[in-house]
Amino acid sequence: MDDVVIVGAGPTGLWLAGELRLGGATVTVLESRTERDPHSKALTIHPRTIEVLDSRGVAAAFLAEGVRIPSGHFGGLPDRMDFAVLDTPHPYTLALPQARTEELLEIRARDLGATVRRGCRVTGLTGDGVELATGEVVAARYVAGCDGVRSTVRAAAGIDFPGTEAGTWGWLGDVVLDAPPERSAASIAGPHGAVMAVPLGGGVTRLVGSDPSCDGPGWPGELTLDELRATVRRIAGTDFGMRDPVWLSRFGNATRQAAEYRRGRVLLAGDAAHQHFPAGGVGMNVGIQDAHNLGWKLAAVVTGRAGEDLLDTYHQERHPVGAILLEHTRAQTALMTGWTPEGQALRAVLSRLIATVPEMSRQLAERLSGLDVTYPSGRRVPDLSFPDGTTLFQRLRTGEHVRTEVGLVRPDGHLG
Structure with missing residues (x-):
């Protein structure tokens, strides 16, 4: 029997999985797909x-493979937040396809055992x-549901997932562009909709956006290349010569959060715990x-270094986040x-505030980047330097606590 499945x-x-192994727990990861998904939902790694x-x-x-982007957008507004003001050695986002991120993280998890x-x-x-579809039972003391918004683990544990249904739909297309935008990454927005163009490498560009025709309840149907071409032309005045789609997809703004991140021996993380529109690329x-947050705590509990009540702090700290x-x-x-017109005016006003009110821009950048998270037990500690x-x-x-001049820093980098 493993400590955690x-x-x-x-x-x-x-x-x-890597965090649990670093802390000495035995762990098995179960994935329904036989191969890694080649289509990358996420492209952005935040500071x-x-x-x-x-x-x-x-x-x-x-860092070697990702493209560094020194600014970020809030709600697709044209004036961007400057990450240079952030208190971090990494004041930028990295553009890296999720498929490669998963590959690197799996290498680490396997290397750790x-x-x-x-x-x-x-x-x-x-x-x-x-229990698997084959009837096999994989035994473990704890179960971590990291299985997405349609989480089997969450449903089986009886954990509520309250929220709102989708009323707005976005779309994306990974396509080849014969006449791409002049800038390597472009954003166009107006009353007819919004579209961003992001190069993915290998001659493929991601076009992602939304438009008024997508508003309303109910699944609007599978996206076609002809529909994407017409929509982008309506927004941008050109379809950029798009052809040869690699992936076409839609996504909605259904918004939900698990009522409990822990119920007994079952814990939830990631999309199994929270669902939202992919604004700002923060989900992953x-x-x-x-x-x-969960890894070092669960490892400490299963190895006997901490009592089970430590797991309750996972919900207490991460549910508010x-x-x-x-x-x-x-x-x-x-x-x-x-x-x-009212929405366009609101966008213009807030965009100008981001450009002219540094404190507002900084606070939004800290929130988007994840640097402003503070727990009841303590705040995030920046990368302090030591005399040696x-x-x-x-x-x-090492995944262990570190004693510093500002106090004892937990393995996740927060005071506590």
Whole structure:
């Protein structure tokens, strides 16, 4: 019997697996897909997540491959937030396809001794683990549901997932452009909709956006290339010569949060715990940060270094973070879908404030980047320098507490 079985081999589950192994727990990750999904929902790694990677000594590979972007947008507003003002050694986001992020995180988890099993569809919980579609029971003391918004683990545990249904739909297309925008990354918004163009490499560009025709309840149907071409032409005045789609998809603004992040021996993290419109590209980042908070605690409990009540602090600390996440993504969604003259005026006013009120821009940047998260037990600690030439992030790489001049720093980089 393992200490923990993790359901879901996305970024959240894989980071949790590595953290558990770092803390001495035995862990098996179960993934229903037989192969890694080649289509990358997420492209953005935010500053706090880069700090998390740095504090475990694995940031170098991400920094070597990702494209550094020194600013960020709030709700697709034209004036961007300057990340240079942030108190971090990584004042930028990294553009890196999720498929590659998952590959790097799986390498780390396996190197640390985690077992990753693919083609294993979990159908429910048992008294001592989870049951697969084949009838096999995988035994474990704890179960971590990192299996997305349609979480089997959450449903089997009877944890409520209250919220609102989708009323706005976005779309994306990974396509080849014969006449791409002059700038490597472009954003166009107006009363007819909004579209961003992001190069993915290999001659493929992601076009992502929304438009008024997508508003309303009910699934609008599968996206076609002809529909995407017509929509982008209506918004941008050109379809950029799009052809040869690699992936076409839609996504909605359904917004939900698990009522409990822990129920007994079942814990939830990532999209299994919170669902929202992908405004600002924060979803994957918050999931990894959930796992970073949970990993050291669950490892300490299963190895006998801490009492089980430590697990209660996971919900106490991360549930409020998820609630704020939902609030901010809802606000950004309202701005991104402000098609009316009033909505366009609101966008213009807030965009000018971001450009002219540094404190407002900084606070929004801290929220988007994940650097402003504070728990009841203590705040995030920046990368302190020590007299021997080492830094806090270097000392945290063992996954143990670190004593500093500002207090005892937990393995996740917060005071406590």
